[in-house]
Amino acid sequence: MQPVEIIKDLFFIERGFLNANHFVYQSENPTLIDTAYISDFDETAGLIAQLGVDLSDVQLIISTHCHCDHIGGNKRIQDQSGCDIALHKIGKHFIDTRDDWATWWKYYSQEAAFFDCTIELNDGDVLSIGPHEFKVIHTPGHAAEGIVLYNRKARLLISSDTLWKNDMAVMTLRIEGSAALFHMLESLEKLESLDVEIVYPGHGPPFKDMPKALSRTRERLKNFLNHRDQIGTDLLKKIMVYTLMMRRTVDQDAFFDQLMQTHWYKETVDLYFSAEYQAKYEAIMKDFRKPSKEQLSETLIWSLVHFRFWNLDCGLKILDA
DSSP: OOOEEEETTEEEEOOOSSSOOEEEEOSSSOEEEOOOOGGGHHHHHHHHHTTTOOGGGOOEEEOSOOOHHHHTTHHHHHHHHOOEEEEEHHHHHHHHTTOTTTTSTTTTTOOOOOOOOOEEEOTTOEEEETTEEEEEEEOOSSSTTOEEEEETTTTEEEEETTOOSSSOOOOOHHHHOTTHHHHHHHHHHHHHTSOOSEEEESSSOOBSOHHHHHHHHHHHHHHHHHOHHHHHHHHHHHHHHHHHHHHSBOOHHHHHHHHHTSHHHHHHHHHHHTTOHHHHHHHHHHHHHSOOGGGOOHHHHHHHHHEEEEEETTEEEEEEO
16 A cells, blocks of 8 residues: 555555545645545545645646545545646536536445536546646546546556456446446447556556456456346445445344445346345345355455455454454
């Protein structure tokens, strides 16, 4: 979790699979890329402070999309610094209109705060971060407003949630629409033409073999297109794990009822599993307790390595390993 300098004065901070990774440009007028969950803001601020950056000096935040794990710190930092915040024009519209559904916040029952988006980004724009120029590439699919940032000179790609090493970000067709998988495939095509030596993703570690990651993600998307129920299973497992990690301790007897109060759980089971709420919940919890390699994505592997799952009379608990 120590910041790593990736090009002069631009640092990468890896946060794992709960909070999004982020970037800090170290200068008198610092720039940040993505700011993690609002609930973990103190940890985020501490990591940034390691670089000698005072949040009140931040000049610009670039948000790769509007999901809570990427924009959580935006308002608090903007309140301290008065900084500009840049988003793709679709994301700016969501923020300007206070749309907590399209941003996923209300849908996934997650905490976030609206802020002022002062800069509109478009596909093909060039952003200057100090002396470094990054091309903005619009990559819808996971998020309608998603972007990646490409530095041609350093052959470096900040891929956000468009491309991870071995896994892929959850696909929420209920919000992003029935064509989201096709949009994601088109976004991958945009990346294929780039000359990239190293990729810094939105979650997980950096990696160098971008063609391999593109191929894996494309195959995963094609599998989703051919086996619709797997979209639902992937979503349920990932969001349940994220929910468990955020809460740290959950009463097993109450967890199912809590899920049934959310929009996402009921709608996902309605869409993919004929409203078999209890049966699907029990099947997934069984997989969590005794997972096979075939059942585990990289996200779930990371989660199970870093958090231990087990049953106690008082409920299902998760503790730091």
